[in-house]
Amino acid sequence: MNMMHRKIWGWGAGAAAIVALLAWAFAPRPVAVEAGVVQAGRFEQGIEEDGRTRLRDRYTVSAPVAARLTRIVLREGDRVRAGDTVAVLLPVMSSMIDDRTAREAAARHAAASAGVQRAGARVDRARIAVEEAQLELHRTEKLAREGFLSASRLDSARLALSAVQREQEAARAEREVALQERAQAAAVLQPPGPVQAGQPLAVRSPVDGVVLKVAQPSEATLPAGAALLDIGDPARMEVVAELLTTDAVQAQPGRRAVIERWGGPPVQGRVRRVEPAAFTKVSALGIEEQRVKVLIDLDSPPAAWQVVGDGFRVTVRIITQSVDQAVLAPVGALFPFADGGMAVYRIDGKRARLQPVEVAGRNGSEAWIQSGLQAGQSVVVYPPPTVSEGRRVQVRKP
Structure with missing residues (x-):
């Protein structure tokens, strides 16, 4: 009898152990998740775009x-x-000349020499005409004094002398022009020498x-x-960013800007000008976009960005909204909820709790939570599909 009881108790203990082992084997495991902490701080929302540096002058x-x-x-x-x-x-x-050019220059020199001779002949002819007019005037004056000629005839002789004198002056000027043209043609014929x-x-x-x-x-x-x-002057540096026209409307002059990803710490800046004319730019996907240039002045001292040169690539973040003491949660913790709202999984002890939240704004890394969360709480970041209300979770160690 005692032997039978011991066997029964042994079979019962083994069956209980097997049931416990099966229950442990098929029991749901905690889901490994990443966690983030809700904090209170400054929330900033802005426009981020690639830019480049350039000297203002x-x-x-x-x-x-x-x-x-x-x-x-x-x-x-x-x-x-x-x-x-x-x-x-x-x-x-002086430039060097080839054989053909030399022959052309020699022909022009010969023509210029002939022009000098022709101009000299005109001067001689004009001189003879002047002498003839002077003799005619002397005879006319003598006859006019004796009363044999009228006064009008004397005036005509004087005008004729004046006319031939002007022709003589013109002939001399033409001879001077011809001399200069000959000198110019002769200069072309001179061989090039040392400077x-x-x-x-x-x-x-x-x-x-x-x-x-x-x-x-x-x-x-x-x-x-x-x-x-x-x-x-590298000390007078500015940043140029090409923004979409829809974003440039918000980037008004005076807006604070942060220059990042240039190889050093963030540099503070401020929008100085938004150019009035836009231009069409084709994106990497082949889409035509209307963009406008925005000029940003650097407010940080030159020592903070003295290694930045002209034409360096940077990332510009123009701040369009800034709120102090805002409740901030990692943007990766948000997911769509019923009725178009948003929700997160809040970590309560070792279990996940579905928590609807009201989002007032978001940027690339943080979301401004208007209601639903408090600073210091932990939330699941990028929740996997296996996470649900009340499901046990285990936070991965960093």
Whole structure:
């Protein structure tokens, strides 16, 4: 009898252990989740867009005349002061001519020489005409004094002398023109020789700044207006962002901006101007967008962004809304709820509790909770589909 009782108790204990083991095996496990803490702080909502830096004032130094440029010793990054010599220009040598051009120049010189002879003949003819008019005037005056000619005849003789004198002056001027044309044609025939040492022309920097780009570092012959180098002041830096026109309406002058992702800590700035004209830009997806340039001044001291150069890529965040002492929850904890509302899973001990919330605003990382949560509470971030009301959860360790 005692043996039978012991067997029964043994079978019962084994069955209970098996039932307990099966119950433990098929019991729901806690869901591993990530948790975030609801905090009270400043909520900021803004417009984020890529931008680039540029100097507010950029000066391009160019050659004022056609000249021979000596080698520029300055390089990108060198500092210059206003009035410093940045380039030196020398007179250019005469151009070389080929055989055909030489023959054409010789023909023009011969024609110019013939023109000088023709002009000399006109001068001689005009001189003879003047002498003849003077003799005629003397005879007319003598006869007029004796009463044989009228006064009108005397006036005609005087006018005739004046006319031939003007023709003589015109002939002399034509001879001078012919002489200059012959000299010009003779100059073309002269073979090119070494450049005569002339007074060099120093090109000076218009402002204090840094050399940004050397357009022509080597010695060369340049035409008038050719760019030599670019100079700018890195301390006068601004940021240009191309915003969608719908966003630019909110980025009014005076709005605070934060410059990020440039390789250093965030830099504070402020919107200075929104350009009045928009332009069409095709996005990476092939969609035509209307964008407008927004200019942002940097408020932080230059020491905070002195390593930033011209044309650097940055991220601009223009603040459109700022609220102090707001209840902030991770934006990844929100999910749609009934009737178009939003909700989160609040962690109550080791269980998840469905909590509807009222969201007043959100940005890329945080949501401003108007009601439903309090600072210090924990919520499930990016809740998996297995999480439900009252389900046991286990927070993953970071």
